């Protein structure tokens with residue numbers, strides 16, 4: 001059976017060697033006589049899986065000891081509520097930068113719980129850039145400062161972090177998790193859905209500085225309180241066991257087959273450069289993002305003609321390049337080229353785009 005090149009924004013491609021390992025261990029995980037899907041989350045087998053998963057995350061991301069790693073459910077969307085409920089509790093204020101739909105959803109949720117200052121927005125140009133930030137517009141007494149680091153839908157990324165001083169920086173890193181090294185110590189809290197770059201859907205990762213835990217609002221549901229999960233080592237209730245197991249396999253792949261985040265960054269830059277260079281020189285296709293804010297992970301592009309865009313997506317799908325249709329708010333196409341997309345997949349896509357350009361220019 002031929003596998004397609006899957007450019008989905010999420011859930012997305014997983015490394016083939018991980019899928020094969022999971023298949024081989026499906027019926028009998030390490031002599032347990034069971035699949036990981038079937039076993040108790042309190043079993044010695046699963047206890048080792050979740051501990052290994054966290055240890056690998058800490059090792060690969062170089063997470064300092066004064067940070068907790070929480071393996072939760074509810075998607076990154078639940079974090080849009082959990083962040084304000086847990087962190088907006090000293091002065092009841094927070095700063096938000098609106099760089100796309102996910103940042104906007106986070107903002108809309110947060111303003112139900114406190115006083116939100118929108119520091120900047122790039123909505124005026126369909127979120128095709130990261131706004132320049134003016135420090136004098138930051139609230140010195142904000143409980144935290146919120147950004148969406150990589151904007152999955154629009155294909156922008158922060159290459160430079162805002163200098164928030166003592167105000168904890170909170171970042172949604174759903175679509176750039178594990179794509180390159182990140183200095184965790186610069187953040188108060190990192191949140192991410194795992195289904196973009198690490199695992200199947202169902203797992204949400206929170207990396208939070210310890211001193212920010214334990215101050216949740218009184219109304220916070222037990223399941224939405226970081227302290228609940230921190231105290232129980234992410235085993236307060238049944239965690240997403242199988243997804244955590246696949247995440248562990250992907251982390252082993254990053255460590256042992258790829259060689260860590262520096263190496264992944266190098267590979268991801270090489271893949272993205274191939275596609276962006278082509279777009280910059282193409283007479284038919286063009287990227288929608290200003291060059292200085294381009295994402296390594298999500299690459300939106302258009303032909304400028306809706307019918308031609310649709311023709312391209314249809315012919316690409318036929319040729320085995322799937323999920324290239326852009327988000328409805330941008331139109332056109334989007335190629336998500338996460339860690340598991342091989343260089344060869346981007347190379348073949350670019351060849352296909354060249355041929356399409358020749359036939360339709």
Ligand SMILES: *Cc1c(COP(=O)(O)O)cnc(C)c1O
Nearest residue numbers: 075076077102152172174175193
């Ligand atoms: C996909 C995505 C989300 C939403 O994640 P869910 O797990 O579906 O709730 C939030 N933020 C970003 C940046 C995303 O890419």
